[in-house]
Amino acid sequence: MKNPDEVEIISIFQSRFGQKSSFVPEDLEILAMANRNFAVKSDMLVQSTDVPTGMKLHQVARKSMVSCVSDFACKGVKPRYATISLAIPQGFTRKMINDLADGFAQASREFDVKIVGGDVNKGKEIVIDVSMFGIGTGKITTKGRGKKRVMFIITSGPFGYSSSGLKIILGNIKAEPKFVKKCKKSVFLPTPRLEFGLRAARYFSSSMDSSDGLSTTLNDMSRLSKKRFVIDAVPTGKDVETFAEKKRMSLTDLVFCGGEEYEIVATVPAKKIQAVRRLAKRLDVPLFEIGRVTSGKNVSLRDGERETPLKRCGWVHLRS
Template sequence: MKKKRLDEKEIIRIFSQALGIADLDDVAKVGRNLVFKADMLVASTDVPPQMSPWQVARKSIVACASDLAAKGARPVAAMISLGLPEEITRTYVEELARGFQIASREFGVKIVGGDTNAARDLVIDCSMIGMTAADNRMPKRGGAKPGDVVVASGKFGYPASGLAVLLKGARAQGAFRAAAVDSALEPKPRQAFGITLARYFSSSIDSSDGLAASLHEIAVQSNVDIKVDYDAARADGVQEFARANGLDAHELVFHGGEEYEIVATMPKSLLPRARATAKKAGCDLHIIGSVKKKGTGRVTSGRRLLENRGYLHFS
């Protein structure tokens, strides 16, 4: 009988129990406003073949910057550790360096050092330090309350559609193709959204593991049920793209992953102030659902019960 392979969540659960980490979240806050984050990129599981070396390096920084943004934290400094295959070329390494330089300027983070070693696959580990505002309470995953609205920094389905084009030969044209492929190769973390709006959030999470999986994390840790509006969450053109290529649009929107939007909940009474703040910061704020009564961590869309799955390493 074939043994079931451990997935990423199960592995994290084992270590959390062994180390006594009860409050699982994307980042760790130390003291009043210091925030830590680490994220690892592995080429064989995280990098489409069409991604340029500089885009690979940039993506490794995006992952940390996005998680910090979801908690209202601004990146300050990072250390980068590299595992490099022996066949890697000087040109590739120089392009990686250029990508780190681009990301450093783009996200306002100073790269202060790191480590290198030999590896069978390209591995980039980013450890980042950020800071919240001194008076800012950092929202966690487990803080959603019945009656809250679910908001997001953007809509969903572009990265999964872009990966379908790049990896599976799906057909797309014009502006939709450009937006979908760009979102897969050069994801845009929503720093302004998180940094300016986090004070309104009752809970928040970065959606890189997929919208459904992210909402499940909030629902389970908050002990609530969440209802999400598929039409409000779906990016323009995804339905038509899915139909033209024989794909499931719900799958692209809810379970595709590799998105770096911020998903959060907030009291309905704070929406007018949040909207005004978002407008002033030049951010979009989308209402995509609502938090229901205390429950068992169910996430539904219409009559559909959404599975707790998205992008998982080791799967």
């Protein structure tokens, strides 16, 4: 019998917490307290699995905050406070600690999130656990079922740059310098769509952060909404297509199976899509309309008259 992966481990924990435990892994938790909706998110960064070669310590610290901010963004909730717990290896110098502190400070300013506490311990490698908190003042977008109406599927940006970047970094693959720089920036300095999410969420019928991979996100949304997602446009750039063709890589894998893209994936009713388009243009967000929601189940990729199933293929910790 194989050992459980991340998804199975969370399911086991949920079963022990009682019938009222219904949290969804890798998403924002909304807690009703004192007649207010409190939003909570925790995310852990581990050096050996989350930090590629060449990433600087201030970038590592910032990325640990980005992971939480992205989940707030897709739900249209402003993150306000954060606590940070760290495991630091023996031998870390004062300069290294200062570099981490600079990254946390940069993220705090960039996303207007106040760091209010945490913990420090010794470990064999860098581990950063961030917990973030906010208050939902309006409609909080869920992943629930939608009504029977025409629904667009959108993403807040292109996919394929992070996965291309990881292949370039880890596999020492050569490519055009401009493309390499763009991909490495996507890996080292990911930027969540916080302002767009805060202003666009009221138009969404459902939404998720895409950091575990686009195919995983789409399949989760399809399952939770009990609807079929038909994808007829691949959200990427011409340079990713050229890279895939030259290196004889699967474009579908680069775009749908990568992960580490902190984009918003959402469904939008047809009567609200024009408002989302205008907002994206105003905020200079590269909106991609990638498909439609229909009756049925699962996710399929349509190319002309041909349709193929789009299976989950994103990142899952501990999967053998």
